[in-house]
Amino acid sequence: MNDSGSISASSVPRSLRWEDEEGGELYILDQTKLPGEVVEERQDSAEQVWESIRQLKVRGAPAIGIAGAYGLVIGLKPLVDLDLREFLTQAERIAAYLNSSRPTAVNLSWALNRMLAFARSNAEKAGTSAVLYKLLVGEAKLIHAEDRAICRGIGESGEVLLNEGCGVLTHCNAGALATSELGTATAPMYLAFSHGKRFRVYADETRPLLQGARLTSWELKRAGLDVTLICDDMAAYVMSKGLVNLCIVGCDRVAANGDTANKIGTLGVAILAKHFSIPFYVACPSSTFDFATATGADIHIEERSAEEVTSFGARETAPKEIKVMNPAFDVTPHELISGFITEKGIVRPDYRKNLERAFR
Numbered sequence: 001m002n003d004s005g006s007i008s009a010s011s012v013p014r015s016l017r018w019e020d021e022e023g024g025e026l027y028i029l030d031q032t033k034l035p036g037e038v039v040e041e042r043q044d045s046a047e048q049v050w051e052s053i054r055q056l057k058v059r060g061a062p063a064i065g066i067a068g069a070y071g072l073v074i075g076l077k078p079l080v081d082l083d084l085r086e087f088l089t090q091a092e093r094i095a096a097y098l099n100s101s102r103p104t105a106v107n108l109s110w111a112l113n114r115m116l117a118f119a120r121s122n123a124e125k126a127g128t129s130a131v132l133y134k135l136l137v138g139e140a141k142l143i144h145a146e147d148r149a150i151c152r153g154i155g156e157s158g159e160v161l162l163n164e165g166c167g168v169l170t171h172c173n174a175g176a177l178a179t180s181e182l183g184t185a186t187a188p189m190y191l192a193f194s195h196g197k198r199f200r201v202y203a204d205e206t207r208p209l210l211q212g213a214r215l216t217s218w219e220l221k222r223a224g225l226d227v228t229l230i231c232d233d234m235a236a237y238v239m240s241k242g243l244v245n246l247c248i249v250g251c252d253r254v255a256a257n258g259d260t261a262n263k264i265g266t267l268g269v270a271i272l273a274k275h276f277s278i279p280f281y282v283a284c285p286s287s288t289f290d291f292a293t294a295t296g297a298d299i300h301i302e303e304r305s306a307e308e309v310t311s312f313g314a315r316e317t318a319p320k321e322i323k324v325m326n327p328a329f330d331v332t333p334h335e336l337i338s339g340f341i342t343e344k345g346i347v348r349p350d351y352r353k354n355l356e357r358a359f360r
């Protein structure tokens with residue numbers, strides 16, 4: 001916290017960083033190494049950025065959108081001597097390639113489409129690929145800067161939900177590490193905390209990759225919040241003890257009817273919240289609403305490798321050749337969601353009508 005009592009950028013970790021020297025360099029905080037090692041890795045090619053997104057070195061819907069935008073720029077950096085038409089063709093190719101790294105979070109395609117639309121509409125004005133490259137760097141930086149402001153807006157919208165002394169449960173990591181700065185689900189927590197409210201956060205560990213244990217509990221503890229780590233299968237117990245007054249989670253894609261894809265296990269939390277009459281909120285930027293997807297049934301759920309489930313860290317925890325399912329996300333039906341905390345305020349049902357009115 002800074003002297004004015006507000007959360008400053010130094011209170012939270014930085015998931016990725018752009019440096020302007022040498023035509024621009026992208027650094028990502030390698031989240032696969034957290035919390036043991038805090039290591040940044042320079043990204044030298046679109047292929048490296050693709051791998052970093054795929055391996056979850058950079059992860060979380062808004063952060064992979066930002067990484068995708070910078071990744072496109074990194075891929076175009078050696079191509080500035082091409083003529084403009086060829087440069088644009090290469091931009092389309094690299095964007096499609098980066099978009100194939102992870103399918104569920106709509107923010108990735110949203111950011112890449114925005115970059116491509118910007119490239120097309122500014123090509124003539126730029127005159128050369130080298131000038132267009134510089135303009136594209138500016139657009140990627142703008143996406144990054146806008147996300148910071150959006151996270152703060154989500155925090156301002158959601159802060160009111162946190163009452164003094166309450167307990168809030170979150171799942172996975174929709175924190176600073178998943179975005180540019182304050183996170184989505186965590187933004188109301190960071191702001192409420194910086195304004196003097198005291199409350200307890202319960203972080204689900206989030207098997208199989210432990211984003212709650214490795215990332216959420218790390219970043220909240222680092223900022224001074226009261227955070228308690230629980231295994232995913234303890235959420236019902238903690239709720240039954242009356243310790244949770246509110247759930248806030250992030251999301252990767254919201255369909256037009258409000259059905260919401262988020263980290264596997266979110267659906268279970270929402271069902272439990274309903275059982276215990278606990279409000280269940282989803283926090284997200286407007287870029288996560290996908291009006292082209294009618295319902296949750298149309299959302300492509302990423303299936304990840306079996307090894308993530310059959311081992312715990314370096315240790316094998318399942319028999320060889322066991323059959324495994326490993327969906328990375330699930331879909332929470334809109335009727336289980338009390339509201340969407342967005343940079344434009346909290347949107348409540350009827351979602352089909354109210355989301356369209358607010359964001360389309």
Ligand code: MRU
Pocket residue numbers: 056059060061062105171172173174175178179183184185211249250251252262263264328
């Ligand atoms: O597989 P991950 O770690 O990228 O999954 C992340 C989540 O599910 C987050 O809750 C979501 O992306 C929102 S991030 C603000």
